[in-house]
Amino acid sequence: MSAQLHLNVNILNAGVFGGSWRFPGTDPLASFSIDHYTSIARKAEAAKLDAVFLADTPVLDPQLRHRPGNSFEPTTVLARIAAQTERIGLIGTLSSSYNDPAELGRRLGDLDLLSGGRFGWNVVTTAGPVAAANFGRLGEPEHALRYRRAAEMVEQVVATWDERADSPQGRPVVVQAGGSTDGKRLASRVGEVIFSAEQDLAKAVAFRTELRAGAREWGRSPEELVVLPGVSTVLGSTEAEARERREVLDDVLPQAYARQRLAGQLGFSLEGLDDDASIPAELLHDPDRVGGTTQTFYRIVRDIIECENPTLRQLLRKLGGGGGHRIVVGTPEQVADDLETWFRQGAADGFNVMPDVLPSGFDEFVDHLVPELQRRGLFRTEYTGTTLREHLGLGLPGVPSGVWDRSPLEAAR
Amino acid sequence: MSTQTIPVLVEVAVGGGALTVAEADRVAEAAQEAGVTALRLLDTLGERSTVEATLAAAYLAGRHDRLGFLADASTTRNAPYNLARRVLSVDRAAAGRLGLLLHPGSGDEVSDATTPDTTATVAGERWSEYAGLLARLWESFPREALLGDAERALLVDDALIAAVGHEGRYYRVAGPLDGPTSLQGRPVVAADARELGWDELATGADVVVVDADRADGAAALSAALERVGRRRSDVALLGRIPVAATEGAGRLLDRLAGHDLDGLVLVPPGGADGALAVIRHLVPQLSPSPAEPTLRAGLGLTPVAARLTEAVA
Numbered sequence: 001m002s003a004q005l006h007l008n009v010n011i012l013n014a015g016v017f018g019g020s021w022r023f024p025g026t027d028p029l030a031s032f033s034i035d036h037y038t039s040i041a042r043k044a045e046a047a048k049l050d051a052v053f054l055a056d057t058p059v060l061d062p063q064l065r066h067r068p069g070n071s072f073e074p075t076t077v078l079a080r081i082a083a084q085t086e087r088i089g090l091i092g093t094l095s096s097s098y099n100d101p102a103e104l105g106r107r108l109g110d111l112d113l114l115s116g117g118r119f120g121w122n123v124v125t126t127a128g129p130v131a132a133a134n135f136g137r138l139g140e141p142e143h144a145l146r147y148r149r150a151a152e153m154v155e156q157v158v159a160t161w162d163e164r165a166d167s168p169q170g171r172p173v174v175v176q177a178g179g180s181t182d183g184k185r186l187a188s189r190v191g192e193v194i195f196s197a198e199q200d201l202a203k204a205v206a207f208r209t210e211l212r213a214g215a216r217e218w219g220r221s222p223e224e225l226v227v228l229p230g231v232s233t234v235l236g237s238t239e240a241e242a243r244e245r246r247e248v249l250d251d252v253l254p255q256a257y258a259r260q261r262l263a264g265q266l267g268f269s270l271e272g273l274d275d276d277a278s279i280p281a282e283l284l285h286d287p288d289r290v291g292g293t294t295q296t297f298y299r300i301v302r303d304i305i306e307c308e309n310p311t312l313r314q315l316l317r318k319l320g321g322g323g324g325h326r327i328v329v330g331t332p333e334q335v336a337d338d339l340e341t342w343f344r345q346g347a348a349d350g351f352n353v354m355p356d357v358l359p360s361g362f363d364e365f366v367d368h369l370v371p372e373l374q375r376r377g378l379f380r381t382e383y384t385g386t387t388l389r390e391h392l393g394l395g396l397p398g399v400p401s402g403v404w405d406r407s408p409l410e411a412a413r
Numbered sequence: 414m415s416t417q418t419i420p421v422l423v424e425v426a427v428g429g430g431a432l433t434v435a436e437a438d439r440v441a442e443a444a445q446e447a448g449v450t451a452l453r454l455l456d457t458l459g460e461r462s463t464v465e466a467t468l469a470a471a472y473l474a475g476r477h478d479r480l481g482f483l484a485d486a487s488t489t490r491n492a493p494y495n496l497a498r499r500v501l502s503v504d505r506a507a508a509g510r511l512g513l514l515l516h517p518g519s520g521d522e523v524s525d526a527t528t529p530d531t532t533a534t535v536a537g538e539r540w541s542e543y544a545g546l547l548a549r550l551w552e553s554f555p556r557e558a559l560l561g562d563a564e565r566a567l568l569v570d571d572a573l574i575a576a577v578g579h580e581g582r583y584y585r586v587a588g589p590l591d592g593p594t595s596l597q598g599r600p601v602v603a604a605d606a607r608e609l610g611w612d613e614l615a616t617g618a619d620v621v622v623v624d625a626d627r628a629d630g631a632a633a634l635s636a637a638l639e640r641v642g643r644r645r646s647d648v649a650l651l652g653r654i655p656v657a658a659t660e661g662a663g664r665l666l667d668r669l670a671g672h673d674l675d676g677l678v679l680v681p682p683g684g685a686d687g688a689l690a691v692i693r694h695l696v697p698q699l700s701p702s703p704a705e706p707t708l709r710a711g712l713g714l715t716p717v718a719a720r721l722t723e724a725v726a
Contacts, residue, residue, distance in 0.1 A: 021561075021568060028561035028568065032593060034506035038475070058494060060554065060591045065571045071592040073495075073502040076471040080506055083475030100521040103490035110464045114434055114472050133587035134494040136527030254566040 005343045005378050006226060006350025006392060007370075008051045008091065009044050011037055013068040015361060016232045016354035017320045018261065019252035021068055023357045031068045031358070034080060040359055041081040044088055047366035048380050050391040051089030051120065052081065053352055058098055059130045066257035075111050082115035089388035091120040091175055091193070096150035098126055098135045104153075105160035108172055112161075117168030117387035120193060121157070122175040123186075125150045143295070147182035154190050155400055162399045169387035170396035179207070179296035188214025190400045193226045193392065195352050197296050199303065199326045204229055204347035226392050228352045229342070230325035235356075235364040239331055246329045249356060250317055258316045265297050265324065275313040279305050300324040325354055332368040340378060418702035419669065420649060420676030420712045421448075422483060425688055426455040427473075429463035434472070436685035441473045443689050444480055447696045448703045450711040451481030451512065453678055467499045467513075474507035481510040481704030481711055483603055483620075488536075488543050489518030493584055497550040500600050501592050509596030509707035512620065514603040515544060524584055533582040537613050542581045544602055544617035549577045551599035553589030597707035598717030603651075606630060611637035618648060619714055622678055625652030625665075631673035649712045653678040658690035662698035675713060 013031035014021035021028045030036045041052045054074040061069030074092035081090060090111070094104060112119040125146035132140040141149070154174060161171035176187045177195035187194045188211050198204035212222035234249070236242030263270045268283055284302055301324055304310065310318060320327060328338050342348045355361030373379035385391060423444055427437040444452055452473070454466040463469070466484035474482055484503075486496055496513075504511035517540035520528065533539070558573035577588035603620035604613075606627075614621050615637035623630035630652075635645055652674040654665065658681065665677060677699065681691035704711035 022563040022566065026563075028563045029559055032559060058498065058591070060574065060589045064569050064574075066566060066568060068568060069591065072506070073498040075468060076499050076502040076506065079468045079471035080475035083472045098492065098523050099495065100490040100492070100523060103521065106462060107465045107468060110428070110468055113428065114464060114468060130587075135492055135523050136529075136585040252563075256566075 003377070004380055005339070005348070005373070006050045006228060007379065008053045008089075008228065008350075008352045009040065009049055009362060009365075010053045010055060010230070010352055010354045011040050011358065012055060012354055013070055013358070015357040016325065017249045017356055018067050018254060018257050019249055019320075020357045022252035022254075023249065023360070025360065026357055032071050034072065034077070036358070037072065037077050038081055038084050040362055041085055041088055043359075043362065043366055045085045047370045048383055049088060049370075050350070051091045051118075051388060052078075053091045053122070054078065054093060055122075056093040056095075056124075057126060057128070057131055058095060058134055059128070062130060063257055063260060066254040066260075075107060078119065079111055079114055082111070082118065086116075087383045087386060088118065089120060089391050090115055090118050091122055091173075091388075093122040093124050095126040095131070096123055096153040097141060097146050098131065101153050101156045102160070105157035108157065109161050109164050109167065112167045112169070112172045117389070120173035120175045120388050122177065122195070123150055123154055124177065143180070144182055147180075147186060151186055151189070154186075158190070158399055159401075169389040173388050173392065173394060177296070179299055183296070184211060184214065187211055188220075188225075189218050192224060192394055192397070193228060196227060196229045197300050197325050198229055198347070199300060200307075201342060201345060201347050203303075204342065205345060208347060208349075220397065224394065224397050226349045226394065228350050229348050230352045230354055231339070232320075232325050232327040232354045232356060233335055233361065233365055233369065234327060234329040235332060235335060235361065235369060237331065237368075239334065242329050242331060242334075245356070246327075249320055253316075253320060255316075258319070262301070262316060262319065265301050267298065270312065273312055276311050278309050278311055279315070297324040332372045335369055336372040336376065336378075339373070340376065343378065418700045420450045420651065421696055421699050421701035422451045422453045422651065422676070422678040423449055423688065423692060423696070424453040424455065424653070424678055424680045426458050427464040427469040429458040429461040431455075431458055431463065431683070432685055432688070434464070437469065437473060438476060440685060440688045440692065441477045441480055443692045444696075445477045447692050448701045449480065449692060449696055450676070450701055450704055451483045451510070451708055453483040453514065454485060456485035456487070456516075467496075467503055470511060471503045471506065474503060474510065478508070479703065479705065481512070481708035482507065483512040483514050483601070483708075485514045485516065487516040487518040488520065488539055489516075490521045492521045492523045493543055493546050494550070494586055494588075494590075497547050497590055498592070500547070501551055501590060501595060504595040504597070504600040505592060509709065510704045511595075512601030512603050512708055513547075514605065514620075514622070515540065515547075516605065517608050520583065527585060528583060529580060529585050530582040537609055539583045540604075540609060541613050541617050542583050544604075546577070546579050546581070546584060546586060547602065548599060549579065550586070550588055550590045552594060553577050554591070554593045556593035559593055597709040601708050601712065601714070612640060615643060615648070616641045619709070620649045620651060620712060622651050622653050623674075625654035625668045625672065625674065625677065627652075628672050646713075647715060649675045649714055651676045651678050653680060655680040656691055656695060658682055658687050658694075660691075660695055662695065665695075665699065
């Protein structure tokens with residue numbers, strides 16, 4: 001583990017909470033303007049963060065009535081950010097299921113060139129029938145098949161990058177998320193930055209340990225992996241102020257949205273369930289057998305239900321309409337203590353930060369939390385390199401090949 | 414010298430042995446200063462691949478906010494939903510200053526797997542379906558739907574947003590698109606007259622690029638527009654013409670008037686120096702109309718040509 005941790009900011013439109021766009025003092029429509037993204041990226045660069053991160057699904061979010069979704073295509077946003085910044089890394093999410101491999105490899109290599117070697121590709125397989133329908137499909141491809149295609153595609157795309165030889169960082173960084181069995185296998189084989197969504201310190205240590213062991217089995221050094229759990233931050237200058245901010249976020253959460261979102265994550269309707277009773281255990285399934293949803297977040301929510309047995313009302317409040325990532329509430333010192341513990345205990349090489357509200361929550365983060373981490377020697381005060389690979393302390397690994405046994409894929413064609 | 418302003422585009426490529434990124438930035442700066450309507454950004458240079466043109470446009474638009482861009486892309490390897498998103502994203506970021514020069518080609522790996530009619534393989538037909546589909550996707554989420562009503566917890570009026578439910582011979586796309594309409598209504602669609610028939614051009618394009626030496630383009634376009642029920646003012650006819658670094662405006666203005674063209678696409682000699690010389694010395698003599706307030710306006714097109722959608726749908 002390096003002596004310093006890595007920090008990305010996930011510019012998740014208005015913020016990670018379902019009610020972020022309604023938080024007092026927030027322009028509800030700001031995330032539909034490109035300046036929202038470029039100004040946060042410039043602040044992230046001034047604070048010496050490793051990278052900005054853009055999540056993406058190629059759909060109009062069916063929940064848009066109640067909260068913003070992403071409304072810009074990530075490579076075009078990152079190209080614009082590249083034009084207005086010099087150092088900050090640029091990580092974008094692009095679907096392996098819904099892009100042509102040759103086109104994607106070329107375009108992502110071009111973005112790396114435009115940005116002077118600052119790009120990283122977050123490989124996602126894209127869950128859900130809504131996205132599938134934008135690409136001619138009547139339903140989403142089966143989970144394991146999506147992951148086989150992802151493995152094949154990463155191999156092909158990395159090979160095209162390797163042929164070009166015009167990247168200041170050798171080639172773009174491969175980023176991967178996904179806590180499913182298939183996702184972890186792909187991450188340990190080809191992932192360089194791995195996002196995770198663990199809630200619990202012990203589980204996060206186990207996840208990171210498992211991935212590093214998996215990488216070793218593939219003949220890779222564990223040092224070639226940077227594991228970044230997602231963390232939502234709610235900051236206040238006193239603990240009471242931070243708690244109050246968290247309360248306000250609950251108050252502004254559109255209830256209809258929170259219920260629909262949870263129903264989507266669990267894969268069953270909440271209709272008829274009592275707000276003040278716990279979720280009936282017989283409704284929960286084995287995560288690897290869940291269809292039509294993201295397995296990682298199903299797992300997270302199921303774990304919360306199993307460990308804490310909350311009432312439906314308590315569960316909705318705990319999730320806050322967010323993705324299910326861990327939420328840390330407190331003063332900059334308290335949150336820094338938490339992040340430092342996760343870092344020192346081997347749960348994280350750094351964090352993918354999801355501020356509670358954008359831009360105000362990120363302003364708090366860079367103005368108060370980043371200086372606290374710097375004071376502790378946990379975070380850089382100046383960039384020492386110019387590329388994303390340099391920021392992350394990553395060398396250039398060999399080009400992966402034979403990533404996946406092709407015979408099941410061929411058989412499915 | 415002409416007293417009326419005309420659309421003047423300058424054709425360049427970023428990468429692929431043409432302009433470096435830094436040179437393209439200098440060319441764009443000079444072009445904006447000279448009042449060039451748009452830089453046309455090629456997507457290939459002979460056999461060589463350039464920097465993908467929608468990304469080159471996104472990058473340059475992030476540094477030069479009054480210049481228009483016309484980015485080349487093909488149906489080949491681009492699923493319609495993906496290209497529609499990229500182009501609208503850049504157009505919104507550039508405040509309505511992006512156009513797409515859509516080349517006819519083949520399909521992409523994702524769409525090909527579910528092509529509704531596997532016997533459909535005609536590039537021109539595919540282009541027409543694709544162009545019509547882009548227009549409908551670009552209009553599927555009107556920006557009037559944005560409410561931002563925090564008090565009532567209503568972010569958008571989703572009754573105004575409609576799926577496109579497209580089911581053609583080549584593509585099946587549900588929609589709607591994820592982003593609201595841009596300032597210019599929707600991005601400009603251009604096409605190269607060498608690659609398509611006049612009826613296809615007249616139905617699907619806002620801008621038609623012809624060889625400036627060709628004398629019959631305007632008459633052919635007018636006749637085709639009449640056949641498909643659109644007005645001549647709905648489409649800009651631009652003459653593409655290679656120019657020398659030291660050339661005067663005379664020959665160009667002759668072509669413009671003689672061949673009844675609406676504007677010009679200048680092809681400068683190779684390298685940054687050639688492009689800069691043409692932009693600094695020749696362009697000002699042509700009274701260019703800048704992309705103000707939008708590319709559509711700079712091209713002299715009607716603000717929103719909603720008839721295109723109806724004609725194609």
